[in-house]
Structure formats: structure tokens, C-alpha cells
Amino acid sequence: MTDQPPPLSPAPELFTWEFATDPYPAYAWLREHAPVHRTRLPSGVEAWLVTRYADAKQALADGRLSKNPAHHDEPAHAKGKTGIPGERKAELMTHLLNIDPPDHTRLRRLVSKAFTPRRVAEFAPRVQELTDQLIDRFWERGSADLIHEFAFPLPIYAICDLLGVPREDQDDFRDWAGMMIRHGGGPRGGVGRSVKKMRGYLGELIHKKREALPDVPAPGEDLISGLIRASDHGEHLTENEAAAMAFILLFAGFETTVNLIGNGMYALLTHPGERARLQTSLAAGERGLLETGVEELLRYDGPVELATWRFATEAVRIGGQDIAPGDPVLVVLAAADRDPARFARPDTLDLSRRDNQHVGYGHGIHYCLGAPLARLEGQTALAALLTRLPDLQLAVDSADLRWRGGLIMRGLRTLPVEFTPGR
Incomplete structure (x- = not known):
């Protein structure tokens, strides 16, 4: 009688509320048994x-995987379900998460000037000021919801x-960003309305700034003004492109930092030894x-559970799995x-x-442009919380916390x- 291999455990159920709380056991199963796995998402x-890891780095840098949704061979029921709700109707599709070279190269070059190490370092005092102001609002109370009162407003401002x-x-x-977070894993209408309002505002702001700009750039000029100058001086940036760039920097830039601070603080609160090491160091x-x-x-x-959408432009083989053209x-x-x-x-x-x-x-040409700013905000926020509120602790049991349902981002609803109240 020969030994039989143990039966394969069934594939875990993905994208449930239980999965959102702790997806890591399911991901461990997939890594071992189905590292490139086809599944039906909640959207259909x-x-x-x-x-x-090795397959992920290959895929993130593979030019045959396009960011442009036009390459998605989508059936009728899936139309418009692979991007940010409302961005198509609001004419905000021409941003870095939806385009490939050479347009991606051109737009990234224009906006990257705002995220150089020197520019981020110059912004550090403002981040510290915002951080301290937010903590001051609840410091004397002795309690707070770190998501809504701290991690959320800091990157927005x-x-x-x-x-x-x-x-x-x-x-x-x-308010618009809050609507996006609240509805990120649920009804898409709320997000779409917020996107539409934001698009209208950005169009008006770009128009006002274009009319008010002096001929000579000012030192430390804001990013929207810099984008307008680029479009007016031979870089061929349309108003829709400028609005889309401003929109995606806000949309992608704020929630990643909300989750970095929220997830990071939760991890420290539930790992007291590591938290104590960091407090001693600070x-x-x-x-x-x-x-x-x-x-x-x-x-x-x-903060980012899944990288944003890619679509095969030709047959691609990843991790021993053949992926057909048009597949997400x-x-x-x-x-x-x-x-x-x-x-x-x-x-x-x-x-x-x-x-x-x-x-x-991320990795490759779509590596997060705002990562230096997010790191600055994360370091500043965590250092301030651990220094100014040294005995900070969870006010509820970990089992009572809820994670936001969604596909791309990973973050807590509340924290x-x-x-001990400050004096």
C-alpha cells in the first residue's frame, strides 16, 4: 500500500467581511497552492x-500589462467596473493610474517635480504643524478616534x-474624500457624486489660477500652478489632464496615508514590545x-492591499500560468x-x-510618486502620537474593530x- 498525499484543503473564500479582517491566511494558501489564481471579484x-513576491515584481514591471482600461476585454456586465467610480463620466481618466508610456512618461515627469527629496523636506515643517494641531484638538480629552480625528484629516490638508x-x-x-472612503467598498453612487463635485471644483480652480498666474514662477509654487505652466509652455498638458492629475494625487495620496497611519498605529498597539522599543528610541x-x-x-x-488594475495586451505567462490578452x-x-x-x-x-x-x-515605472511624502507623514504622525500620548492604548477589543471592505486599499473604519489627558 503506497502513501497517498494528504487531500488539498479547499480554496479559502475571498473578499468576505471575515477575509477583510485578516486576509493573510488566505493569501498564504494562494501563495502555496495557486500563486496566480483566477477569481470572480465582488463586482462580477x-x-x-x-x-x-517574485511573480509580483515581474508583473509590476512587465510592459505587456497595460494600465489603460481600453485593453480590458470586458463583457457587458463588467463595463466600467475596473476603475474609480465616476472618473469616466467626470472626464478624469487621463491620470497616471490609467495610462502607459509615452503619455505616462510625460505626465509623470511634469508632476514628479513636486515630490523631489528637497521639496518634501521643505514641506516637513507644515506636516509637523498639521500633526500637532490635530493632536491638540483631542489631547486634553483623553480619548479619540485616530482614523477620523487624525489619520484622515492630516493627509487631506x-x-x-x-x-x-x-x-x-x-x-x-x-467631505468629498470622506464620501470616497465611506463608500469605497459599497455603493458606488456616493463615490461618483463626490468625484463629479471634485471635478467641477478643480476645473474652476485651474481656470482661476491660470488667469491669476504671473509671468515669472514663484519659488515653491503650488502643484496645480506648476501643471498649468507646463500646459502653457509647450508640454501639451490639457485642462482635463491637469484636472485628472490633481484628482488622482488627492485620491491616491490621501487614503494610502490614512491607512499607513491607522494600520501602523494599530500594529504598534497590538505589539507592545515593538512599540516600547520605538518609544525608547524616540x-x-x-x-x-x-x-x-x-x-x-x-x-x-x-495601506495598499492590491496594486491597481493591469490588463494583458498579449499572451503573458506569470508564475507558470498563461494569461490571455485582455485579461485583468x-x-x-x-x-x-x-x-x-x-x-x-x-x-x-x-x-x-x-x-x-x-x-x-509598487515597483517599476508605476512606483508610487507620492511615497516620499507618505513616508514623511507616516513618520511624523507616529512619532508625535507615541511621544505626546505615551500611554496610548486601544479603547475597544481588537475583535470589535471593523476593516473597510474594498478591493485595492486596506484600512480600519475606526481606531x-x-x-492620560494632557495638561
């Missing part, structure tokens, strides 16, 4: 999920400042552990960053981890905390 669209949205209009952007005036720590938090439970491909960053073939003890949070080439912000 069928797509390939890529879960191993920061990106609005960077874009050049007047202070008196920034609360409108906060108290000694050292920032090395903060910097490696933020990278580890991005790897361990990052979703790279699961969260699964790749827990791959034991790449990371030692991948399910362990180690803030001092050095060999940490995670893909939390109630309590601490």
Missing part, C-alpha cells in the same frame, strides 16, 4: 490574482496645501528605528510582502528589519483609543 469582474487648494475650500475636499532622540519601522509597517500590514491582472502586494521565500519570519513584526525591499508602494 474576473481577474488573475498574483500573490508570490497636506495634499490640499501641496496642490494649492485655498484653506477656505479644504473642508469641502475633506525618547533618546534617535530616528533610525522610526525609519526602518515605517518600512516594516508598510510590509507587515500596508491584480498584483496582491499584501501577499507578496508576506512571502516566506523573500522575507524571513514574514508574519513577525520587526521594526529593525533591514532586508526589507517590500512592494508596498478608538484612550490615554
